[in-house]
Amino acid sequence: MQTLHIELQEGFHDDRVVARLNGVEVLSLDHVTTRMQTGFAGAGSTEADDGKAVLEISLPALGQQASTEINLIQATWAGVNVGPDKAIQFRISQAPFGYV
Amino acid sequence: MRVQDTPVGVMQPASLAEPAEQDTIEALDLPILPIPPLLVTASGLYLWNTSVPLPAVASKLAPDDSGPTDQLDIVFPLTSERLCLDVDGRYPQMTASGTITRLLSQQTHWIAKLKPGPNPNQYLGSIWYKDGNVAAFPYTNVEILVTTSIFPGLRKAVAIFTGGGAVKRVRGYQYESPYFHPVQFEFDCTADAKPVFAIQTHAHPNRPASLPSETLTLQKVYQRAGFDVTTSPSPSIVPLAGAGANGKWSDQEMHDAMQVYWSKFANKAQWALWTFFAAQHEQGSSLGGIMFDDIGPNHRQGTAIFTNSFIAVPPAGDPNPAAWINRMVFWTAGHEMGHAFNLAHSWQKAMGVPWIPGLGNEPEARSFMNYPYNVAGGQTAFFSNFQFRFSDQELLFMRHAPARFVQMGNAAWFDHHGFEQARVLPEPSFKLEARVNRAEARFDFLEPITLDLKLTNTTSQPQLIEDKILEEIEHMTVIIKKDGKEARSFHPFANRCWQEKKRVLQPGQATYQSLFISAGRNGWDISEPGRYTVQLCLHLEAEDIVSPPLQLRISPPRSYEEEYLAQDLLTDEVGRILSFDGSRVLGTGLDTLNTLVERLPESRAALHAKVALASPLVREGKSLDMSRLPDGPLQSARDAQATLLVQRSDFGTGARLFKEALLAKPQLAAETLSHFDYHYYVDRFSDALEEQGRQDEAADAQSTLLQALQQRKVIQPVLESIRLRERELRGGN
Numbered sequence: 024m025q026t027l028h029i030e031l032q033e034g035f036h037d038d039r040v041v042a043r044l045n046g047v048e049v050l051s052l053d054h055v056t057t058r059m060q061t062g063f064a065g066a067g068s069t070e071a072d073d074g075k076a077v078l079e080i081s082l083p084a085l086g087q088q089a090s091t092e093i094n095l096i097q098a099t100w101a102g103v104n105v106g107p108d109k110a111i112q113f114r115i116s117q118a119p120f121g122y123v
Numbered sequence: 124m125r126v127q128d129t130p131v132g133v134m135q136p137a138s139l140a141e142p143a144e145q146d147t148i149e150a151l152d153l154p155i156l157p158i159p160p161l162l163v164t165a166s167g168l169y170l171w172n173t174s175v176p177l178p179a180v181a182s183k184l185a186p187d188d189s190g191p192t193d194q195l196d197i198v199f200p201l202t203s204e205r206l207c208l209d210v211d212g213r214y215p216q217m218t219a220s221g222t223i224t225r226l227l228s229q230q231t232h233w234i235a236k237l238k239p240g241p242n243p244n245q246y247l248g249s250i251w252y253k254d255g256n257v258a259a260f261p262y263t264n265v266e267i268l269v270t271t272s273i274f275p276g277l278r279k280a281v282a283i284f285t286g287g288g289a290v291k292r293v294r295g296y297q298y299e300s301p302y303f304h305p306v307q308f309e310f311d312c313t314a315d316a317k318p319v320f321a322i323q324t325h326a327h328p329n330r331p332a333s334l335p336s337e338t339l340t341l342q343k344v345y346q347r348a349g350f351d352v353t354t355s356p357s358p359s360i361v362p363l364a365g366a367g368a369n370g371k372w373s374d375q376e377m378h379d380a381m382q383v384y385w386s387k388f389a390n391k392a393q394w395a396l397w398t399f400f401a402a403q404h405e406q407g408s409s410l411g412g413i414m415f416d417d418i419g420p421n422h423r424q425g426t427a428i429f430t431n432s433f434i435a436v437p438p439a440g441d442p443n444p445a446a447w448i449n450r451m452v453f454w455t456a457g458h459e460m461g462h463a464f465n466l467a468h469s470w471q472k473a474m475g476v477p478w479i480p481g482l483g484n485e486p487e488a489r490s491f492m493n494y495p496y497n498v499a500g501g502q503t504a505f506f507s508n509f510q511f512r513f514s515d516q517e518l519l520f521m522r523h524a525p526a527r528f529v530q531m532g533n534a535a536w537f538d539h540h541g542f543e544q545a546r547v548l549p550e551p552s553f554k555l556e557a558r559v560n561r562a563e564a565r566f567d568f569l570e571p572i573t574l575d576l577k578l579t580n581t582t583s584q585p586q587l588i589e590d591k592i593l594e595e596i597e598h599m600t601v602i603i604k605k606d607g608k609e610a611r612s613f614h615p616f617a618n619r620c621w622q623e624k625k626r627v628l629q630p631g632q633a634t635y636q637s638l639f640i641s642a643g644r645n646g647w648d649i650s651e652p653g654r655y656t657v658q659l660c661l662h663l664e665a666e667d668i669v670s671p672p673l674q675l676r677i678s679p680p681r682s683y684e685e686e687y688l689a690q691d692l693l694t695d696e697v698g699r700i701l702s703f704d705g706s707r708v709l710g711t712g713l714d715t716l717n718t719l720v721e722r723l724p725e726s727r728a729a730l731h732a733k734v735a736l737a738s739p740l741v742r743e744g745k746s747l748d749m750s751r752l753p754d755g756p757l758q759s760a761r762d763a764q765a766t767l768l769v770q771r772s773d774f775g776t777g778a779r780l781f782k783e784a785l786l787a788k789p790q791l792a793a794e795t796l797s798h799f800d801y802h803y804y805v806d807r808f809s810d811a812l813e814e815q816g817r818q819d820e821a822a823d824a825q826s827t828l829l830q831a832l833q834q835r836k837v838i839q840p841v842l843e844s845i846r847l848r849e850r851e852l853r854g855g856n
Contacts, residue, residue: 033470033471037662059467059468059471059536059537060413060414060415060417060462060536061410061413062468062471063406063409063410084665119408119409119433120409121409121410121411121432121433121434121494121496122406122409122410122411122413123410123411123412123413123434123455123458123459123494
């Protein structure tokens, strides 16, 4: 088993955010707002089997969703950002994200 | 020779220099180099001075060449003017900016992009930015002639403004400082933090080849950005107890610590900043620092760096881990302090509403405001090309933007970099109104202000709303702006938390509530004579509902007595008593209200005072007795030895005050207390009378209420409920 950390970063404004891993809901947060000082909006984590998995993020109120494939062979951090065009972008890292 | 590290890099005589330990360029391990010839530069701050002789080109101007601002200056002699010239030295922006201040408050701010003119020390430019009273400043071009000298007292500048259909305007300025603004830093830390205030720039091998070897302090970084930095003496140690039981710091805990330990703390805008080094934030090790101060009305006064976080974890295999950590903590401090100057992250420049349109993001900038690990090539690439500076865009902002955007405690955090705009739909579901129910929204001096709020369903469908939607002030933003001053966000003394309960608002139906806005946690937001604008934004799940602006006017005092009483009345204690409808413990405030009733018995303010004094008197009440509080920190509630005391009523006095306030002049009472609160207070008084077995008097009070609100054309359902209450009371008799 590996830990997948999901960190919501830039571009959120009072949004409802739902994360699914391989179709199973693993995170649901309301009123997610990015704090502009740090670029951090919220986080959650889940345990998952080793191997490839599909992380899907949706913002139901905006009608936006996107997914990415992650190879879980160690603890992984998935940064989720919402671009100016409301498109969801992922940043995958094997090290924790830092915020200042 | 001691030389000054200024934004312009110019060598200044020591008499103008900062304390030696902060601004001396230290050769350190390098051999002592011969002193280079004095570099005379023009950049810096100049102040308008009528004794500055105008050069030949300007002296040809006839007296009637004075422009419209000059004429204003004659009418309003309390005028000052500053010129920031930024054309040479360190990181020149080829920019001039100026601020004209009249009557100590009315300001005009301009910025021009410059290029060298055909003559030495001549600069020409077009004015591309104006702010404030722009009508009094029509000019589009500026020519600046500088007299340089190795002696600061002989440095002068003349600015000739032209264009915009106005006649020329000429101003002479005397050199004041190589810096554009002052700022004072105070560094405090906890015992478990490892603060870094300075680094040796060559300590880590990964650095730009051109980076000078020096001891670089945080002060020096900001001096080079254009600030005349002073530093409070030796840092305070902030006790760890401030972080609560978990030893980690929340934003609120740091804000509290700032108020206690920062010697310069004040609830006002000032060029001063508190920098706090601690071990860890409650968010954990992923947070290296934060400009935590977006709390209360004065943002950006405090910033924090956490040395037990990821910034103290060097990459595996780093050639000098200790230097890496020092540099990263130093960089983080510079970064967080930059947020206090209202600088956004490099990739956020274009977000929201930037201070100037068209600002571009700078995701690859080698600036304190960028994340080293997010650029192409990661932190190694960043530090290999980082000169410990801010980007040109950031320097332009810090040096030349209107001071209120930059100054700590002034414009709210991220204001003019990009605040989230209200989510107003083209056809809003509700209409929100703030009303004062009087012919003219004019209030007496000292008269407390309570608004009547009304939220109406404007759709053709029933709408579900929270039952207490207008009482949950945390879902509402209330902005109060006095003419000529910054807008302030109103923060009440208490936020109420209600059990979630929905109710239906039918099409066209409205719900009502009152809002006391004179005083709150900001102090007395509305007290001085003058004009104010009040606007509310109710944040609903799917949209924001914004009220039309409400213009208010506070009259000047009518007597010396009013002016004198204001000193005691406009206090936190009295604000709380009025906000909470009375107190049994705030003795000084109660004394003040009694004095007000005694000295100005016919005033509207006295009417409010009587209600606040009467409310706790007509019933028994409880108060918390903590008079046996032991010395030292409390470990448990039991330590406080607190007991609840029952305070007896004084019904006779309370009833007399209520009658005088509510029933003697009911129209006046309904107008000044607000319709909603007048109804509420009469109900409270009726209830108290009924409890005393005085149903007739209670019914009479309801009858007076009914007549008053009938005359004021209050809606029928409200009037019907009063009739019903009166009938119940009469029947009960």
